[in-house]
Amino acid sequence: MNSKLNHAVAICDPLELAHPDSFLDVQVPYPKALPQDVIVRVEAVSINPADMRARLRKKKDNRINVLGWDVAGTIVEKGNEVSDHFQVGDAVYYAGDINRSGGNCSYHAIDSRLVAFQPKTISVEDAAALPLVSLTAWEALFEKLALAINTNLTIQDDEPTPSLLILGGGGGVGSMAIQLAKLVPNLTVIATTSRKETTEWCLKLGADHVVDHSQALAPQLSKIGYPEVDYILICNSPDTYFDILPSITRPFGKICSIVPFLQSHDFNLLMRKSLSFHWEFMFTRSSFSTHDMVKQSEILNRISELIDQKKIISPRVISLSPMNASNIRKAHQLIASNKTIGKIVIVNK
Amino acid sequence: MNSKLNHAVAICDPLELAHPDSFLDVQVPYPKALPQDVIVRVEAVSINPADMRARLRKKKDNRINVLGWDVAGTIVEKGNEVSDHFQVGDAVYYAGDINRSGGNCSYHAIDSRLVAFQPKTISVEDAAALPLVSLTAWEALFEKLALAINTNLTIQDDEPTPSLLILGGGGGVGSMAIQLAKLVPNLTVIATTSRKETTEWCLKLGADHVVDHSQALAPQLSKIGYPEVDYILICNSPDTYFDILPSITRPFGKICSIVPFLQSHDFNLLMRKSLSFHWEFMFTRSSFSTHDMVKQSEILNRISELIDQKKIISPRVISLSPMNASNIRKAHQLIASNKTIGKIVIVNK
Structure with a gap:
C-alpha cells in the first residue's frame, strides 16, 4: 500500500498567483492512518477563500505544503479506532483540519470524527462543494x-x-x-x-x-x-x-x-x-480537538439528508478537471477576482 | 397634589467630587404621571457606577440634573394605563430609565413596566440595593x-x-x-x-x-x-x-x-x-422601549421570590441617611475609591 504513488498539488515558495510555479505537481508519500483516521481516495475537492488565506501565509522555507479542505471521495483504509459505521468503499465527504496536510492529492488521511456520508442523489463534484461552507x-x-x-x-x-x-x-x-x-x-x-x-x-x-x-x-x-x-x-x-x-x-x-x-x-x-x-471559524473544533468535534460529522450527515430531500442544493457553479497545478491555480485566480458565484470544484478524473 | 414640595439632590456644573457644591439640595416640581407611569414616594435609593459615569458626562449647561436609578418606595399615584396589579400603597422597587430624571428625590415618576414588588422579608434599604445590579x-x-x-x-x-x-x-x-x-x-x-x-x-x-x-x-x-x-x-x-x-x-x-x-x-x-x-447594558430595554421591557419587571419579581426563599441576599453593605447632597456626595466618593464591597444605599428618612 505504502509504495503507491500519491500525486499532489503543492505550494512551495510564496510566488504571485500569476507565476506558473505558484502551484506545483508533485509526488508525496502515501499517507499513514492514525488510529482515528480514514484514508480517502480523493475524487473531487473544492477551493475556498480559506485556501487563499493559507497560501498567503506560506513561509519562504523551501518546504512544500498541500492545501485543500473540502474533499469528496471513497474510504480505502481505516485506522484501528475508527467507528464501525465507516467501511472501506463508503462514499464520504468532509472539510477536514487546517492543521493537517490538505486534500489536493490522490490519497488523503483525515480524522474520521470529521467525516460524513455523501448525499446519495448528487454527483461527487456537487458533494465536494458542500462541506466547508455548509x-x-x-x-x-x-x-x-x-x-x-x-x-x-x-x-x-x-x-x-x-x-x-x-x-x-x-x-x-x-x-x-x-x-x-x-x-x-x-x-x-x-x-x-x-x-x-x-x-x-x-x-x-x-x-x-x-x-x-x-x-x-x-x-x-x-x-x-x-x-x-x-x-x-x-x-x-x-x-x-x-x-x-x-x-x-x-x-x-x-x-x-x-x-x-x-x-x-x-x-x-x-x-x-x-x-x-x-x-465563526469552521476549523475551531478540529484545531482544538474539542470533545464535540464529532458534531461536524453529524452536521454533514444532516446536510446530506437535506440534499437528498431536495430541501437545499449544492452551491457548485464551476468544475475544472483534472486535478493538477494548472487548474488549482485557475481556481485560486477566480476566487481572488472576488466575482465568483457559489463554489468552484476540481474533479480528480 | 402638584403643589407638594419635591426635594431632590441634583448636579449642575460639572465640579470635582471634592467640591461641596458638586451635589446640591434643590426643590423640583412634583412629577406628572404619563399614562404608563406610577408615582413613587422614594424611601431608599442606591448609588451605582452608572451614576458616576452619568455625572462625568454632565454638560456645562447650567441646568440641574437628578441622578439615581435604584429606587425602593411606595406607589402614591397611577397613570391611566397602568395595569391593575399595581395599586396605590404597594411597596415597589426598580432600576428605572437612564433617559428620565433619576430617583434621588422624594417623589419619582417611572414607567410601571419596569417596576416590581419589593421582597417581603427584607428592609426597604436592603431592597433598594437590588434592582440595577440584579x-x-x-x-x-x-x-x-x-x-x-x-x-x-x-x-x-x-x-x-x-x-x-x-x-x-x-x-x-x-x-x-x-x-x-x-x-x-x-x-x-x-x-x-x-x-x-x-x-x-x-x-x-x-x-x-x-x-x-x-x-x-x-x-x-x-x-x-x-x-x-x-x-x-x-x-x-x-x-x-x-x-x-x-x-x-x-x-x-x-x-x-x-x-x-x-x-x-x-x-x-x-x-x-x-x-x-x-x-450587557441594563438600560437597553428602557432606552429603546423594546417590546419586551416588561421583562425587567418580571426579573425583579423573580429576584423578590429568591430573596424571600432565602436563596440569595441583598448586597447592601453601607447605609447613609438622610438623603441629602452631603450623603450622596459621600456615596459617590466611596464608589470612586474603587474599594467598596457590595452596595451603598441612601435612606430617605
Missing part, C-alpha cells in the same frame, strides 16, 4: 446566532417577525446560509449582492429580499421595511460594515462574522443596544 | 451567556463541567452574579478580587474559588484546575484582561462585559476559538 453556515446560524431549524421562533403579537441580514450572499457560505436560514420558520432572509447575476442566484436560493452592498445599506433596508434586523451574518469584509452595525441592528441583536477584520474598531459602539458579536 | 447580573448570565437557572447544563461524560469566571466579584454586580450563578446546577463559579475583605465576601456569597486579579490570572486558574473557562463576566476594566481572554477561554466560550473599553482592541484574537463577545 459547516460554516450551520455553525454560524444554529450555534452562534442560535436560530432553530426545527422549531418556530416564538413570536408575540406585539413583536415584529425576526429577520436575518446576510452580508455577501453570493459566495459559498452566503449561498448555503440563505438556504439553511430559509428552513427556519417565520424568519425573513435578506441577502446583499452587487451584481445582477448574484442577485438572481440569491433569489433562486430563496432570499426574501436582496439589497446592494455597493450602495448605502440603511436606506435600502428601510425601504423594504427592515430598518433594523435581529441577526447579521457577515460573509465579506466586516470592516466595511462595522460603523453602521449599531444603527441597522435591533436592541439585543446578534452579529456573526466569518471573516477577520483588517483593522481595529471601537466595540463600545455595540454596547448601547446590548449587541453580541460572534466569531 | 437586572444586570440576570440579563448577563441568563440572556447573554445563556446559562439556565432551572435546568441542569447538559454534560456528557467526556466533557469537563462548565465554569464561569467573574472578573471583579466584590462589587454590586459581581455580588449578585456570584449568587445567581450558584443557582445553576453543576456550574463552577470563580470570582476575582484583590483584597482579603472582598475575598471573604465572595466566598460568603458562594463562589467556589477566588483568585487575585492584581496578579497574573492564567497561572492561578491553572493551579485551581481551570486553565480555560467556558464563560467570563467582566465587571471591571475590560481593557486589563482583553489580551489574555483568548488563552483562558475554552473554544466556543462566551464573554460578556458590563463595562465599556477605554481603548480599541484587536477582536481577531477571539476568532481562532470562535469566541463570542456580548455587551
Whole structure:
C-alpha cells in the first residue's frame, strides 16, 4: 500500500498567483492512518477563500505544503479506532483540519470524527462543494446566532417577525446560509449582492429580499421595511460594515462574522443596544480537538439528508478537471477576482 | 397634589467630587404621571457606577440634573394605563430609565413596566440595593451567556463541567452574579478580587474559588484546575484582561462585559476559538422601549421570590441617611475609591 504513488498539488515558495510555479505537481508519500483516521481516495475537492488565506501565509522555507479542505471521495483504509459505521468503499465527504496536510492529492488521511456520508442523489463534484461552507453556515446560524431549524421562533403579537441580514450572499457560505436560514420558520432572509447575476442566484436560493452592498445599506433596508434586523451574518469584509452595525441592528441583536477584520474598531459602539458579536471559524473544533468535534460529522450527515430531500442544493457553479497545478491555480485566480458565484470544484478524473 | 414640595439632590456644573457644591439640595416640581407611569414616594435609593459615569458626562449647561436609578418606595399615584396589579400603597422597587430624571428625590415618576414588588422579608434599604445590579447580573448570565437557572447544563461524560469566571466579584454586580450563578446546577463559579475583605465576601456569597486579579490570572486558574473557562463576566476594566481572554477561554466560550473599553482592541484574537463577545447594558430595554421591557419587571419579581426563599441576599453593605447632597456626595466618593464591597444605599428618612 505504502509504495503507491500519491500525486499532489503543492505550494512551495510564496510566488504571485500569476507565476506558473505558484502551484506545483508533485509526488508525496502515501499517507499513514492514525488510529482515528480514514484514508480517502480523493475524487473531487473544492477551493475556498480559506485556501487563499493559507497560501498567503506560506513561509519562504523551501518546504512544500498541500492545501485543500473540502474533499469528496471513497474510504480505502481505516485506522484501528475508527467507528464501525465507516467501511472501506463508503462514499464520504468532509472539510477536514487546517492543521493537517490538505486534500489536493490522490490519497488523503483525515480524522474520521470529521467525516460524513455523501448525499446519495448528487454527483461527487456537487458533494465536494458542500462541506466547508455548509459547516460554516450551520455553525454560524444554529450555534452562534442560535436560530432553530426545527422549531418556530416564538413570536408575540406585539413583536415584529425576526429577520436575518446576510452580508455577501453570493459566495459559498452566503449561498448555503440563505438556504439553511430559509428552513427556519417565520424568519425573513435578506441577502446583499452587487451584481445582477448574484442577485438572481440569491433569489433562486430563496432570499426574501436582496439589497446592494455597493450602495448605502440603511436606506435600502428601510425601504423594504427592515430598518433594523435581529441577526447579521457577515460573509465579506466586516470592516466595511462595522460603523453602521449599531444603527441597522435591533436592541439585543446578534452579529456573526466569518471573516477577520483588517483593522481595529471601537466595540463600545455595540454596547448601547446590548449587541453580541460572534466569531465563526469552521476549523475551531478540529484545531482544538474539542470533545464535540464529532458534531461536524453529524452536521454533514444532516446536510446530506437535506440534499437528498431536495430541501437545499449544492452551491457548485464551476468544475475544472483534472486535478493538477494548472487548474488549482485557475481556481485560486477566480476566487481572488472576488466575482465568483457559489463554489468552484476540481474533479480528480 | 402638584403643589407638594419635591426635594431632590441634583448636579449642575460639572465640579470635582471634592467640591461641596458638586451635589446640591434643590426643590423640583412634583412629577406628572404619563399614562404608563406610577408615582413613587422614594424611601431608599442606591448609588451605582452608572451614576458616576452619568455625572462625568454632565454638560456645562447650567441646568440641574437628578441622578439615581435604584429606587425602593411606595406607589402614591397611577397613570391611566397602568395595569391593575399595581395599586396605590404597594411597596415597589426598580432600576428605572437612564433617559428620565433619576430617583434621588422624594417623589419619582417611572414607567410601571419596569417596576416590581419589593421582597417581603427584607428592609426597604436592603431592597433598594437590588434592582440595577440584579437586572444586570440576570440579563448577563441568563440572556447573554445563556446559562439556565432551572435546568441542569447538559454534560456528557467526556466533557469537563462548565465554569464561569467573574472578573471583579466584590462589587454590586459581581455580588449578585456570584449568587445567581450558584443557582445553576453543576456550574463552577470563580470570582476575582484583590483584597482579603472582598475575598471573604465572595466566598460568603458562594463562589467556589477566588483568585487575585492584581496578579497574573492564567497561572492561578491553572493551579485551581481551570486553565480555560467556558464563560467570563467582566465587571471591571475590560481593557486589563482583553489580551489574555483568548488563552483562558475554552473554544466556543462566551464573554460578556458590563463595562465599556477605554481603548480599541484587536477582536481577531477571539476568532481562532470562535469566541463570542456580548455587551450587557441594563438600560437597553428602557432606552429603546423594546417590546419586551416588561421583562425587567418580571426579573425583579423573580429576584423578590429568591430573596424571600432565602436563596440569595441583598448586597447592601453601607447605609447613609438622610438623603441629602452631603450623603450622596459621600456615596459617590466611596464608589470612586474603587474599594467598596457590595452596595451603598441612601435612606430617605
